[in-house]
Amino acid sequence: MPFEFKRLSLPEIILITPRVFRDERGFFVEIYKYSDFAEAGIREFFVQDNHSKSAKYVLRGLHYQKNPAAQGKLMRCLKGKIFDVAVDIRKGSPRYAQWVGAELSEENNHMLYVPPGFAHGFIALSDIVEVLYKCTSEYSPENESGIIWNDPDINITWPAKEPVLIEKDNQLPLLRNADNNFEI
16 A cells, blocks of 8 residues: 555544655656555545645644535645644534644645644744645535634644734634534
8 A cells, every 4th residue: 555544643644655766767646546545544636736835834724614515625735834733613512722733844745634623824934835625525615614723722832923814814703703513
């Protein structure tokens, strides 16, 4: 199998390490193969790919889409390095408001699977970052929602004290006030 799947402290969040084949020409890596992902428990189909570029310390998040357009995401950093975060926002979950983070970079080739029911965000740790991610549902503006990045009830340990945010992300509510229809 060309992938290693590791469940993190929030077991629904899966860190994926693909096998990289390097030679004098460069490298080759499979980044997604349905049969291998399904065997590891990721049986969703991806229907949209997104590509973002960010400068150092830009923080994107914490975002999610509510039901019926909830998104699972498969995150991958193509250039640079990010700290990627997922927060359990499923009411009734024993891990509600808990978070997990992982470093994704062009060097380590790690990917992070974030299922529906989790808020997601990342911060750029290098001068330029490019992130490519697959989504299990198409973008739906009417179902878009989020949580403020520095919610004290979640208490994420971000690797930068003063990240760069757009005003929209800086105005997101606390989790306790968020528009959230996820339940266990």
